Amino acid sequence: MSGSLVIVGLGPGRADLITPAARDAIAHATDLVGYGPYLQRIGERPRGQRRHASGNRVEAERARHALELAGGGRRVVVVSSGDPGIFAMAATVFEAVEFGPAAWRGLDIRVEPGVTAMLAAAAEAGAPLGGDFCAISLSDNLKSWTTIARRLRSACEGDFVIALYNPASRARPHQLGQALDLLRACKGGATIVVLARAAGTGEATRLTTTLAELDPAAADMRTLLLVGSSATRAIPRAAKAPWVYTSRRALEAPS
Amino acid sequence: MSGSLVIVGLGPGRADLITPAARDAIAHATDLVGYGPYLQRIGERPRGQRRHASGNRVEAERARHALELAGGGRRVVVVSSGDPGIFAMAATVFEAVEFGPAAWRGLDIRVEPGVTAMLAAAAEAGAPLGGDFCAISLSDNLKSWTTIARRLRSACEGDFVIALYNPASRARPHQLGQALDLLRACKGGATIVVLARAAGTGEATRLTTTLAELDPAAADMRTLLLVGSSATRAIPRAAKAPWVYTSRRALEAPS
Numbered sequence: 141m142s143g144s145l146v147i148v149g150l151g152p153g154r155a156d157l158i159t160p161a162a163r164d165a166i167a168h169a170t171d172l173v174g175y176g177p178y179l180q181r182i183g184e185r186p187r188g189q190r191r192h193a194s195g196n197r198v199e200a201e202r203a204r205h206a207l208e209l210a211g212g213g214r215r216v217v218v219v220s221s222g223d224p225g226i227f228a229m230a231a232t233v234f235e236a237v238e239f240g241p242a243a244w245r246g247l248d249i250r251v252e253p254g255v256t257a258m259l260a261a262a263a264e265a266g267a268p269l270g271g272d273f274c275a276i277s278l279s280d281n282l283k284s285w286t287t288i289a290r291r292l293r294s295a296c297e298g299d300f301v302i303a304l305y306n307p308a309s310r311a312r313p314h315q316l317g318q319a320l321d322l323l324r325a326c327k328g329g330a331t332i333v334v335l336a337r338a339a340g341t342g343e344a345t346r347l348t349t350t351l352a353e354l355d356p357a358a359a360d361m362r363t364l365l366l367v368g369s370s371a372t373r374a375i376p377r378a379a380k381a382p383w384v385y386t387s388r389r390a391l392e393a394p395s
Numbered sequence: 396m397s398g399s400l401v402i403v404g405l406g407p408g409r410a411d412l413i414t415p416a417a418r419d420a421i422a423h424a425t426d427l428v429g430y431g432p433y434l435q436r437i438g439e440r441p442r443g444q445r446r447h448a449s450g451n452r453v454e455a456e457r458a459r460h461a462l463e464l465a466g467g468g469r470r471v472v473v474v475s476s477g478d479p480g481i482f483a484m485a486a487t488v489f490e491a492v493e494f495g496p497a498a499w500r501g502l503d504i505r506v507e508p509g510v511t512a513m514l515a516a517a518a519e520a521g522a523p524l525g526g527d528f529c530a531i532s533l534s535d536n537l538k539s540w541t542t543i544a545r546r547l548r549s550a551c552e553g554d555f556v557i558a559l560y561n562p563a564s565r566a567r568p569h570q571l572g573q574a575l576d577l578l579r580a581c582k583g584g585a586t587i588v589v590l591a592r593a594a595g596t597g598e599a600t601r602l603t604t605t606l607a608e609l610d611p612a613a614a615d616m617r618t619l620l621l622v623g624s625s626a627t628r629a630i631p632r633a634a635k636a637p638w639v640y641t642s643r644r645a646l647e648a649p650s
Contacts, residue, residue, distance in 0.1 A: 156416035159510065164411065223510075225517045227643070231525025234640035238630050245632045251518035253595070255414065255478075255508045262480045263506035270486025271538075272546050274529040274555060282643045283526075291527050291553040298549025299542075300529060340508070375493045377500045385489035388482070388537045 143210035145247060147230045149223040149254020150181055152340025157260065162252045165217050173206040174219035174229075182219065199229065203236040210247050223256035227277045227305050258303040260340025261364045265348070266375070266383035268334055268366045273301040273386075278308075278315055285315070292319055296326035301372060301386055304365040308356070316356040323367055324351045332368040334384055335359055348374060348382050398465035400502060402485045404478040404509020405436055407595025412515065417507045420472050428461040429474035429484075437474065454484065458491040465502050478511035482532045482560050513558040515595025516619045520603070521630070521638035523589055523621045528556040528641075533563075533570055540570070547574055551581035556627060556641055559620040563611070571611040578622055579606045587623040589639055590614055603629060603637050 146165040151157035166172065169189060172179055176193035185191075192209075194202045202218070210216045220228035230251050237244045262269040274295040278288060295302045302323070307316045323331070329352025337345045337360070347358060351367065359365060371389065374382040401420040406412035421427065424444060427434055431448035440446075447464075449457045457473070465471045475483035485506050492499045517524040529550040533543060550557045557578070562571045578586070584607030592600045592615070602613060606622065614620060626644065629637040 151414070154416070156419065157414050157508070159406070159412050159414060161409070161411040223514050223518075225514060225522045225524050227525075230518075230522035231640050231643050234521050234525075234630065234638055235642055237638070238628065238640075245630065249638070251522065253412070253510045253514040253518040255510065256514065259478050259480060259508040259511065263478075263485075263508040266489050267480045267485035267506065269480050270482075270489075272529065272531045274527065274550070274553075276527045287554075291555065294549045294553025294555070295529070297552070298529075298546040300546065300549070373493065375489060375500065383489055383492070383504070385486050385493075387490055388486050 143213045143215065143247060145206055145210040145216045145218065145233070145249045146252060147218045147220065147224040147233055148252045149220050150178060151255040152222055152257050152260040153338070154340055154342065157255050157340055159252065159254060162254060165252055168215060169217035170215045171209050172217050172219060173202060178219045178221055199232045200236060203229065203233045204240065206233065207236055207240060207244050207247070211243060223254045224251055225253065226256040226275065255340065257305065257339055257364050261334065261336030261366060264336060264339055264344055264346060265334045265366065267385040268368060268372055269301055270386035270388050271301055271369055271371055273303060275303040275305060277305040278319055279306040280312065280315070289322060292322050293326065296323060299369045301369045302367040304367065307359045307363055307365050309361050316359055320351065320354060320356055327351060327367070332372045332374055332384055334366040335363055336366065337363045339364060346381060348384055398468045398470065398502060400461055400465040400471045400473065400488070400504045401507055402473045402475065402479045402488055403507045404475050405433060406510040407477055407512050407515040408593070409595055409597065412510050412595055414507065414509060417509060420507055423470060424472035425470045426464050427472050427474060428457060428464070433474045433476055454487045455491060458484065458488045459495065461488065462491055462495060462499050462502070466498060478509040479506055480508065481511040481530065510595065512560065512594055512619050516589065516591030516621060519591060519594055519599055519601060520589045520621065522640040523623060523627055524556055525641035525643050526556055526624055526626055528558060530558045530560060532560040533574055534561040535567065535570070544577060547577050548581065551578060554624045556624045557622040559622065562614045562618055562620050564616050571614055575606065575609060575611055582606060582622070587627045587629055587639055589621040590618055591621065592618045594619060601636060603639055
């Protein structure tokens with residue numbers, strides 16, 4: 141088979157955060173496959189390039205479709221937002237390969253990394269990911285709440301900074317509240333939290349607060365939460381949002 | 396003060412992984428500040444742009460120097476490898492601001508995100524960061540081994556994929572072995588591990604193995620380790636390195 145498949149990360153939204161490698165892969169594709177709004181972010185359209193848009197709840201079908209196109213000899217690019225390996229399409233494609241026709245293992249499949257939402261959010265706030273950190277998706281589409289709660293507890297016990305992806309959606313309005321109750325019980329109410337909405341896009345907004353004061357209703361589908369460790373601090377500024385950073389020197393437990 | 400300071404991530408090494416935003420900040424700087432080898436990665440040199448190279452163990456001094464230049468009205472760029480917010484210069488700069496002259500809080504300081512090593516390593520291997528994950532630096536320059544061990548244990552208990560930055564150096568030849576012993580006791584020997592060396596550069600190499608079989612001597616200062624969760628799998632291929640990915644469906648504990 142001479143087809144190929146590149147899974148590309150478009151970054152968080154700003155055009156100047158798309159890597160040249162991602163742009164290059166897109167420019168050379170015969171077929172682009174992805175969630176409709178992500179495909180719309182790609183401006184130019186080389187003559188004859190086909191676009192295959194799909195909804196955001198059909199990831200496995202989209203992955204198989206892309207693999208079939210590549211298997212048929214097309215140069216396919218699957219587009220993801222952010223980095224394709226972080227809560228996005230790359231794992232879905234490889235899962236389809238593992239359980240698909242043996243011939244798919246012979247395909248030329250490549251992943252092009254991108255700036256994931258957590259990095260864009262952290263950059264806008266200062267350096268809240270400066271120490272050891274975890275990333276947890278609160279979506280329970282693909283895992284149980286038991287698993288999510290276990291991970292939140294472990295991340296707390298390890299005094300990690302925690303990036304919470306997918307903190308809220310219309311289908312699960314109460315879950316973030318439960319997650320915050322759990323974190324508050326373990327980390328303490330004074331822990332700094334950054335709510336970054338639409339980070340890395342032209343519409344970014346940001347709220348810096350604490351676990352005690354955070355209202356879960358302030359988060360929506362476009363929000364990413366960064367919950368501090370014991371070494372996360374805010375630097376107040378006159379008439380501006382504070383900078384938030386995590387010292388690379390961990391506070392040592394008294395033990 | 397009219398000076399400015401942008402802390403920029405150059406990505407892992409490949410020129411086509413540098414974001415246009417990072418390139419643009421560098422092109423407009425009057426002064427570049429950074430670890431010598433990172434400055435050398437930047438090719439063109441606008442007329443009159445000054446470069447201030449320093450060693451890799453003087454991060455706090457470098458941060459203060461950059462802030463002093465910005466305070467004096469210069470347009471300063473501090474360059475980091477990867478993403479500047481991940482085990483790099485951004486946190487060091489903000490820590491210098493917090494404990495420095497009050498006037499530094501009035502400076503125009505900005506962070507430009509980049510592709511951090513973990514994302515480049517994951518992309519080359521497949522999608523090993525497809526589920527919830529942690530990033531831990533094994534360097535004990537800035538935190539105790541007690542803290543590192545506590546975090547490794549918590550990350551294990553939460554069944555996270557674990558990215559280990561700075562796994563080895565000449566000054567700490569035995570630490571990675573201790574970390575692996577700890578992980579093996581908790582995660583089990585069959586856990587998949589990817590050793591990614593020089594990921595995202597032109598010289599990338601990769602070894603896929605298991606916790607049971609991994610020889611700590613295979614890692615050096617340019618290596619990043621990705622230690623799987625219970626949902627991390629390898630897809631064997633004929634005459635090629637396997638793809639490694641983590642299913643977004645978490646394996647649920649029997650509880």
